[in-house]
Amino acid sequence: MATPPTTVTAAPRQLSDGNSQGTILGQTLNSLGLPDKISFFGATPVTQPAGAAEASVTQGKSAGVIAIYNTTQSPTAVTLNTSVESTFTVQTGTGFTMQPATGDVFYVNKPTSQAGLGVGNVRVSAANTVRVNFNNVTGSTVTPTGSEVYGLVGIRGLPSQTVTLSPAAVPATTIAEQLFTVSGLTIPVGSLVQVSKPTSQTGLDVVGCRVAAANQLGITFLNATASPITPTAAESYTVQWLLGVDAVNNDVFYGFNVGTVGAITAGVVVSGGSTALTGLLASDMITGIFKPTPQAGATNVATPIYAIPTANTLTLYFLGTGTGATPTPSEVYGIRTARLAPAAPLVIYTQSLAPVSVAATTSAEQTFTVTGLVAGTAVWVNKPSPTSGLAVAGVRVSAVNTLAINYVNVTASAIVPPTEVYTIGNFQLPLPGAGNVAYQTALPSEFGSETLSNTLRAAMVSLGLIAGA
Numbered sequence: 001m002a003t004p005p006t007t008v009t010a011a012p013r014q015l016s017d018g019n020s021q022g023t024i025l026g027q028t029l030n031s032l033g034l035p036d037k038i039s040f041f042g043a044t045p046v047t048q049p050a051g052a053a054e055a056s057v058t059q060g061k062s063a064g065v066i067a068i069y070n071t072t073q074s075p076t077a078v079t080l081n082t083s084v085e086s087t088f089t090v091q092t093g094t095g096f097t098m099q100p101a102t103g104d105v106f107y108v109n110k111p112t113s114q115a116g117l118g119v120g121n122v123r124v125s126a127a128n129t130v131r132v133n134f135n136n137v138t139g140s141t142v143t144p145t146g147s148e149v150y151g152l153v154g155i156r157g158l159p160s161q162t163v164t165l166s167p168a169a170v171p172a173t174t175i176a177e178q179l180f181t182v183s184g185l186t187i188p189v190g191s192l193v194q195v196s197k198p199t200s201q202t203g204l205d206v207v208g209c210r211v212a213a214a215n216q217l218g219i220t221f222l223n224a225t226a227s228p229i230t231p232t233a234a235e236s237y238t239v240q241w242l243l244g245v246d247a248v249n250n251d252v253f254y255g256f257n258v259g260t261v262g263a264i265t266a267g268v269v270v271s272g273g274s275t276a277l278t279g280l281l282a283s284d285m286i287t288g289i290f291k292p293t294p295q296a297g298a299t300n301v302a303t304p305i306y307a308i309p310t311a312n313t314l315t316l317y318f319l320g321t322g323t324g325a326t327p328t329p330s331e332v333y334g335i336r337t338a339r340l341a342p343a344a345p346l347v348i349y350t351q352s353l354a355p356v357s358v359a360a361t362t363s364a365e366q367t368f369t370v371t372g373l374v375a376g377t378a379v380w381v382n383k384p385s386p387t388s389g390l391a392v393a394g395v396r397v398s399a400v401n402t403l404a405i406n407y408v409n410v411t412a413s414a415i416v417p418p419t420e421v422y423t424i425g426n427f428q429l430p431l432p433g434a435g436n437v438a439y440q441t442a443l444p445s446e447f448g449s450e451t452l453s454n455t456l457r458a459a460m461v462s463l464g465l466i467a468g469a
Contacts, residue, residue: 071434080136105194107194111395121202121206160240161238170231182217192424194240275314285338302326317360
């Protein structure tokens with residue numbers, strides 16, 4: 001049946017016929033059995049815009065947090081043509097106030113690139129334990145560089161959803177996307193999406209995700225082995241989507257591993273312990289210091305009384321009472337700062353990238369200029385479409401305004417990734433230095449309000465009720 005023509009008229013048209021019951025537009029079904037499309041002011045007619053993002057903002061939720069960890073790790077070797085999971089004990093020291101927990105969603109950046117080595121699925125398996133998949137599609141063993149300081153971002157309390165999936169078998173030496181219909185998974189266009197598989201399977205990895213359409217989730221699987229692998233059936237995958245997160249207050253918190261502090265003698269105010277705290281500003285105002293444990297008797301103590309911030313450095317000062325004391329080494333002190341203009345926890349960029357050829361059976365890093373990326377911060381990337389045999393297996397900010405993407409090619413031929421518009425999320429609080437954590441508050445209600453406002457605006461633009469920008 002032919003599609004009926006769009007009716008356009010330059011003459012005034014009365015929308016109301018003056019009846020006491022009112023006039024409804026867009027309700028009548030056309031000859032194809034679909035609701036009439038309508039528009040105003042010359043826009044292309046559309047059916048009624050709708051989606052999960054237009055739900056009302058929920059009240060009464062607790063605040064969320066975006067935590068930026070630096071952790072020193074030495075993952076085990078990855079043998080040829082496989083993937084293996086490495087266990088990261090994230091927060092070192094004692095007395096930390098926020099450690100990774102099950103239910104958190106994590107993003108991991110390896111600080112350097114190694115040819116043939118890729119980074120894939122990330123999950124939290126237990127308190128303070130993050131598991132990271134490394135894949136190797138080459139013909140030789142690759143050992144991740146030892147004692148590297150990884151950047152991890154943990155998110156708690158912001159929108160996520162668990163979905164039960166039973167993927168099909170992934171053929172040998174293949175990178176391919178599988179599509180899943182997920183009821184209610186209407187994620188706003190432009191969102192940064194992350195998927196976490198809840199268990200590890202040797203040789204199998206998750207190396208990409210996207211929302212292909214309303215209610216349709218795409219997950220890219222890598223099988224580096226010579227045999228098919230079927231992902232475990234009926235597993236609960238975690239899906240998170242973020243449209244960017246604004247700073248909601250002037251507080252920036254740190255978990256500060258003080259290292260070894262020398263003995264504090266009686267009645268003397270001295271400094272001690274580790275001083276490196278990357279990202280701290282000289283203009284920050286220290287509004288609180290929390291030492292996680294008391295020590296000795298009340299007459300023999302060393303109490304932190306104030307701290308002096310300079311760029312990337314925090315100097316603690318202690319007061320010795322009685323005979324003084326030696327503060328416990330490697331405690332993680334809570335440091336609260338007031339910052340005049342804190343960076344947004346997450347900024348989203350969309351940019352067209354034109355990668356070059358990726359050689360067969362290897363991974364290789366390529367760099368792109370993305371204006372706005374902050375040096376020394378964490379980043380995440382969504383490739384907008386699947387490319388058979390090829391995927392993104394690791395990202396990082398390699399310099400100011402510079403995005404580095406590690407492409408993996410599992411096939412026996414070179415592949416040129418298509419030029420397309422990527423979604424790039426930059427967590428703009430600097431990585432705080434090995435053993436430390438920095439975190440900012442994020443309010444789900446603020447996030448929901450902005451999502452709702454943007455969605456309603458997009459709906460009005462599509463109808464022609466307001467001008468697009």
